[in-house]
Amino acid sequence: MVQMKFELMRDFVDDVVNRNAGQRSRLTAILHEIQKKYKYLPEQALRYVAEIMKIPISDIYGVATFYTSFSIEPKGRHIITVCMGTACHVRKSPSVLEEICRYLGVNPGETTKDMRFTVETVNCLGACAMGPIMVVDGSYYGEMDASKVVPILEKYKEEREIISVDPTGKITIPEELEAYRHFVKEKRYPNGTKSIDICCGPGCAALGSLEIADTIEAALKLHGLDGEIIVRRTGCRGFCERGPIVVVKPEGIFYNKVSRKDAPSIVERSVVNDETIEPLLYEDPSDGKKYLREEEIPFYKKQKMVVLANNLEIDSCSIDDYIAKGGYGALRKALFEMSPEEIINEVEAAGLRGRGGGGFPAARKWRACRNARSIDGVKYVLCNADEGDPGAFMDRSLLEGNPHQIIEGMVIGAYAIGATNGYVYVRHEYPTALERITFAIEQAREKGFLGKNILGSGFSFDIGISQGGGAFVCGESTALMASIEGRIGEPREKYIHTAVRGLYLRPTNLNNVETWANIPIIINEGAQKFASLGTEGSKGTKIFSLVGKIRNTGLVEVPMGITLREIIYDIGGGIPNNKRFKAVQTGGPSGGCIPESLIDLPVDFDRLTEVGSMMGSGGMIVMDEDTCMVDIARYFLEFLGDESCGKCTPCREGLKHMTEIVRDICQGKGTMDQLDTLEELAAVVRDTSLCGLGQTAPNPVLSTITYFRKEYEEHINLKKCRAGVCKALITYRIDPGLCTGCMKCLKSCPVEAISGERKEPHIIYNAKCEKCGVCFDICQYDAVIRE
Amino acid sequence: MVTFVLDGQTVTAEEGWTILDAAKYYGVDIPTLCYVEGLSPYSACRICVVELIRGKKSRLVASCSCPVEEGVEIRTKSPRVINARKMLIELMLASTPNSRLLQCLASEYGVTKIRFRPEDRRCILCGLCIRMCDEQMQGGAIGFSGRGVGREVSMPFHKTPEACRECGACLYICPVCELPCKGPLKPGELCNACLDTVQIDPFPSK
Numbered sequence: 001m002v003q004m005k006f007e008l009m010r011d012f013v014d015d016v017v018n019r020n021a022g023q024r025s026r027l028t029a030i031l032h033e034i035q036k037k038y039k040y041l042p043e044q045a046l047r048y049v050a051e052i053m054k055i056p057i058s059d060i061y062g063v064a065t066f067y068t069s070f071s072i073e074p075k076g077r078h079i080i081t082v083c084m085g086t087a088c089h090v091r092k093s094p095s096v097l098e099e100i101c102r103y104l105g106v107n108p109g110e111t112t113k114d115m116r117f118t119v120e121t122v123n124c125l126g127a128c129a130m131g132p133i134m135v136v137d138g139s140y141y142g143e144m145d146a147s148k149v150v151p152i153l154e155k156y157k158e159e160r161e162i163i164s165v166d167p168t169g170k171i172t173i174p175e176e177l178e179a180y181r182h183f184v185k186e187k188r189y190p191n192g193t194k195s196i197d198i199c200c201g202p203g204c205a206a207l208g209s210l211e212i213a214d215t216i217e218a219a220l221k222l223h224g225l226d227g228e229i230i231v232r233r234t235g236c237r238g239f240c241e242r243g244p245i246v247v248v249k250p251e252g253i254f255y256n257k258v259s260r261k262d263a264p265s266i267v268e269r270s271v272v273n274d275e276t277i278e279p280l281l282y283e284d285p286s287d288g289k290k291y292l293r294e295e296e297i298p299f300y301k302k303q304k305m306v307v308l309a310n311n312l313e314i315d316s317c318s319i320d321d322y323i324a325k326g327g328y329g330a331l332r333k334a335l336f337e338m339s340p341e342e343i344i345n346e347v348e349a350a351g352l353r354g355r356g357g358g359g360f361p362a363a364r365k366w367r368a369c370r371n372a373r374s375i376d377g378v379k380y381v382l383c384n385a386d387e388g389d390p391g392a393f394m395d396r397s398l399l400e401g402n403p404h405q406i407i408e409g410m411v412i413g414a415y416a417i418g419a420t421n422g423y424v425y426v427r428h429e430y431p432t433a434l435e436r437i438t439f440a441i442e443q444a445r446e447k448g449f450l451g452k453n454i455l456g457s458g459f460s461f462d463i464g465i466s467q468g469g470g471a472f473v474c475g476e477s478t479a480l481m482a483s484i485e486g487r488i489g490e491p492r493e494k495y496i497h498t499a500v501r502g503l504y505l506r507p508t509n510l511n512n513v514e515t516w517a518n519i520p521i522i523i524n525e526g527a528q529k530f531a532s533l534g535t536e537g538s539k540g541t542k543i544f545s546l547v548g549k550i551r552n553t554g555l556v557e558v559p560m561g562i563t564l565r566e567i568i569y570d571i572g573g574g575i576p577n578n579k580r581f582k583a584v585q586t587g588g589p590s591g592g593c594i595p596e597s598l599i600d601l602p603v604d605f606d607r608l609t610e611v612g613s614m615m616g617s618g619g620m621i622v623m624d625e626d627t628c629m630v631d632i633a634r635y636f637l638e639f640l641g642d643e644s645c646g647k648c649t650p651c652r653e654g655l656k657h658m659t660e661i662v663r664d665i666c667q668g669k670g671t672m673d674q675l676d677t678l679e680e681l682a683a684v685v686r687d688t689s690l691c692g693l694g695q696t697a698p699n700p701v702l703s704t705i706t707y708f709r710k711e712y713e714e715h716i717n718l719k720k721c722r723a724g725v726c727k728a729l730i731t732y733r734i735d736p737g738l739c740t741g742c743m744k745c746l747k748s749c750p751v752e753a754i755s756g757e758r759k760e761p762h763i764i765y766n767a768k769c770e771k772c773g774v775c776f777d778i779c780q781y782d783a784v785i786r787e
Numbered sequence: 788m789v790t791f792v793l794d795g796q797t798v799t800a801e802e803g804w805t806i807l808d809a810a811k812y813y814g815v816d817i818p819t820l821c822y823v824e825g826l827s828p829y830s831a832c833r834i835c836v837v838e839l840i841r842g843k844k845s846r847l848v849a850s851c852s853c854p855v856e857e858g859v860e861i862r863t864k865s866p867r868v869i870n871a872r873k874m875l876i877e878l879m880l881a882s883t884p885n886s887r888l889l890q891c892l893a894s895e896y897g898v899t900k901i902r903f904r905p906e907d908r909r910c911i912l913c914g915l916c917i918r919m920c921d922e923q924m925q926g927g928a929i930g931f932s933g934r935g936v937g938r939e940v941s942m943p944f945h946k947t948p949e950a951c952r953e954c955g956a957c958l959y960i961c962p963v964c965e966l967p968c969k970g971p972l973k974p975g976e977l978c979n980a981c982l983d984t985v986q987i988d989p990f991p992s993k
């Protein structure tokens with residue numbers, strides 16, 4: 001019996017390894033397939049992989065234990081994943097996790113004894129606008145709180161089938177491209193014809209937009225309109241808070257919070273009869289005003305859609321849509337009208353700085369790589385789609401919404417640099433993005449935008465896909481390259497730049513998704529126009545994911561130089577529930593918290609760095625008075641400690657002790673001496689760490705100490721958490737004078753810590769109370785007091 | 788030839804030398820833990836950091852892998868360097884007290900207190916054993932597993948692999964295998980026996 005299972009496993013492994021051509025660079029992909037099949041990595045399977053691929057088992061074991069998405073322990077039948085990303089954290093995902101663990105009697109990372117459930121955490125699923133997010137076997141549950149946990153998990157007691165939804169002639173001379181463009185324009189955008197655009201970005205899809213699209217298609221068929229009206233499944237339109245979003249064109253009528261049952265009436269009323277459906281129009285919550293068109297809505301008004309513009313216009317799986325909108329025109333121009341040097345000069349004149357975090361001038365990197373010698377002529381360009389910053393989903397939305405713009409940018413860059421091969425490195429948590437970019441690469445290859453002799457120019461270049469395995473540090477350039485090579489994603493020193501010695505020791509240029517997506521725009525419209533937006537040192541636009549305690553959550557694209565206040569108040573609509581703004585966190589785990597006093601700061605690489613934060617990749621997490629700044633520092637430290645690769649002493653050991661100190665402070669056990677030690681240690685970690693992770697890890701702590709020192713001191717000296725977040729420092733009670741005995745809290749308390757009769761004041765038993773805060777949030781009479 | 792300033796002296800070194808190579812050549816002492824001659828540099832322990840000044844910019848670099856560069860100034864004992872090394876020693880001793888080498892460094896640098904929650908993990912994850920096994924013994928028998936604080940030197944699935952010839956080279960190279968001169972110490976304890984005799988002499992700036 002055992003023997004037979006072993007044989008089958010060998011067959012399976014043989015097959016997987018063969019399909020990946022036995023290449024070491026496909027090792028993570030191979031392990032992902034094995035993991036998917038067995039839900040963990042069985043020892044025999046790994047030993048067999050080592051045997052047939054001739055890789056030391058110690059290397060494979062290292063890789064298998066390095067990436068969090070692999071497990072060498074068997075897992076349960078249902079995998080529950082709770083997002084612990086920053087956006088979900090500030091919306092209380094920890095209390096959701098606690099409740100799951102309490103209910104199932106396990107700790108995070110463990111499997112129930114009956115092998116039914118495994119509880120896992122993840123740092124951001126890129127659906128932050130719907131946070132806190134819980135995923136069970138691939139089904140998303142948004143806007144969770146502790147009281148919703150048990151009813152959902154009960155459903156999985158009976159086994160359930162989960163159906164996942166899968167989205168579903170070569171050009172050899174430049175003139176053919178224009179002819180083809182003309183042809184698809186006629187086909188996809190004939191004059192006066194309507195289209196219905198359904199947002200199928202991550203947020204809207206989590207709320208069922210894929211089913212809405214199917215229903216609309218069916219309804220069109222019913223009316224015999226399926227040939228005439230184009231249904232577009234677009235990428236994220238930014239306003240995820242209001243999803244699912246449907247836009248009827250060419251009028252541009254914007255319907256929000258659409259449900260599946262609204263879908264037929266959109267076809268009947270809005271398309272067939274030309275009516276508008278009042279109840280589906282957007283209503284501004286602050287003044288009750290209704291808006292008809294997308295561009296009139298305040299959320300969109302101050303935005304400047306440049307990079308994201310096509311997300312609103314094209315079907316994300318249609319290369320024809322992209323071409324009809326002028327796609328691959330920049331590539332044609334670059335290949336046939338510009339020399340590599342001219343392209344680099346243009347990018348330089350545009351002042352494009354990297355959008356992945358560091359803000360390094362793109363042209364300078366390109367030039368260094370162009371000038372570097374390669375022993376065999378091979379050079380690489382890479383696209384960093386690791387987007388590890390929890391609470392950010394800009395890159396995900398571009399990859400899913402408009403993958404061809406990224407590919408076009410990469411081919412132009414490759415031509416300018418003289419690169420021969422490319423890779424897109426996609427994080428494992430983004431399966432849809434992976435599918436879309438893979439599909440887009442195939443389409444581009446079919447059309448002749450990739451491969452040998454592109455558009456007849458004589459230039460050849462192709463792109464492969466590489467997949468991460470759940471490791472934030474793999475966003476770092478050298479770790480990313482190690483990971484592509486199939487090794488542990490461990491950074492190394494870059495005293496010799498990767499532009500000279502990178503992937504497989506060849507000259508390599510790495511840019512972020514958004515950086516690449518800017519390139520076709522610069523080539524098409526010219527450096528001057530691009531640089532007309534922005535500040536002295538920061539040109540163009542930047543996409544942010546605006547999340548946390550803010551009314552309009554979603555993706556926003558703004559001109560550089562806009563103030564934080566404009567983003568938060570004019571675009572974001574301010575803080576909900578009459579709460580006070582406290583701070584905004586930018587730059588992800590490497591960034592810092594910017595206090596209210598600096599809210600008029602312009603968005604600019606250098607200005608953000610000056611105040612102890614950074615632009616980062618574009619996460620912008622808004623915090624209100626209910627956010628504890630010490631808790632936020634603890635959150636980021638724990639995140640970074642988990643994500644540290646563990647190679648160098650200051651980061652591995654330093655972060656561990658920094659976390660311990662901040663944890664002590666959160667529990668009211670900290671001392672002022674420890675606070676001094678914390679600052680001293682933070683300075684050394686920043687100064688001596690090997691890679692960017694450790695070097696920037698102290699930022700969240702240092703910036704909160706700088707701007708919110710008082711809160712630290714209150715935790716230490718007064719044992720008080722003014723935001724009411726640090727559980728050791730708060731208690732809940734019910735004010736008998738205010739309690740009406742409505743029983744709402746009693747019913748929602750997950751641990752039955754509340755008792756009372758109808759219409760009588762209720763009581764909380766402190767010994768039982770888990771301090772989840774559900775009663776506090778649910779009471780309509782403000783009778784639950786937190787102190 | 789590359790010309791630069793090393794601790795106040797103008798010196799020359801060959802292109803491709805690391806700062807550590809040059810320092811050794813000129814008899815300047817820089818402590819190392821994860822580097823030994825003959826194995827590839829790994830730059831993980833960070834104890835060998837030195838200050839590299841180029842124009843107005845100054846930063847700490849790992850001398851065991853950072854190549855020498857024309858026109859820069861290198862300080863191996865500036866206050867910033869000493870400060871960083873002291874903290875690194877304290878961090879390593881907090882997890883690995885029973886190492887003679889580390890305890891000696893503590894005395895030398897005047898580290899007299901451990902302010903962090905101590906433990907005894909007996910390994911500073913310098914990776915010398917792994918590189919020794921792989922690069923010199925052609926073994927490839929051991930490797931790192933896990934990551935972050937969970938990182939360990941391990942044998943796959945905690946079983947002795949066939950590739951291990953039990954040559955003992957890994958033990959031989961380990962920098963923390965030798966007990967401190969006072970014998971086994973408890974977590975958090977410092978030896979400090981030669982505290983007053985071997986204090987380093989910080990290089991006066993300018």
Ligand SMILES: Cc1cc2nc3c(=O)[nH]c(=O)nc-3n(C[C@H](O)[C@H](O)[C@H](O)COP(=O)(O)O)c2cc1C
Binds near residue numbers: 357358691693
């Ligand atoms: C710990 C760490 C994580 C990073 N994660 C990402 C990431 O997820 N995406 C990204 O584009 N860049 C990330 N970066 C920055 C990259 O190392 C690199 O600078 C960037 O991709 C370069 O592209 P750009 O110049 O276009 O920004 C990370 C850096 C560090 C140190």
Ligand code: SF4
Binds near residue numbers: 644648690691692693
């Ligand atoms: S700084 Fe942290 S993540 Fe970077 S190499 Fe060191 S341990 Fe690894």
Ligand code: SF4
Binds near residue numbers: 732748754764772775
């Ligand atoms: S009484 Fe305690 S456990 Fe129950 S809902 Fe309120 S805070 Fe949560």
Ligand code: SF4
Binds near residue numbers: 924926927950952955
């Ligand atoms: S004893 Fe084994 S593990 Fe150690 S170096 Fe020799 S072969 Fe490698």
Ligand code: SF4
Binds near residue numbers: 913916
């Ligand atoms: S066992 Fe010794 S040689 Fe190996 S990593 Fe640990 S400290 Fe270094």
Ligand code: FES
Binds near residue numbers: 123124131132133
């Ligand atoms: S989905 Fe939870 S933080 Fe992004």
Ligand code: FES
Binds near residue numbers: 204235238
């Ligand atoms: S996912 Fe639909 S607007 Fe963002």
Ligand code: FES
Binds near residue numbers: 819820829833834852
């Ligand atoms: S000896 Fe240079 S970092 Fe360890």
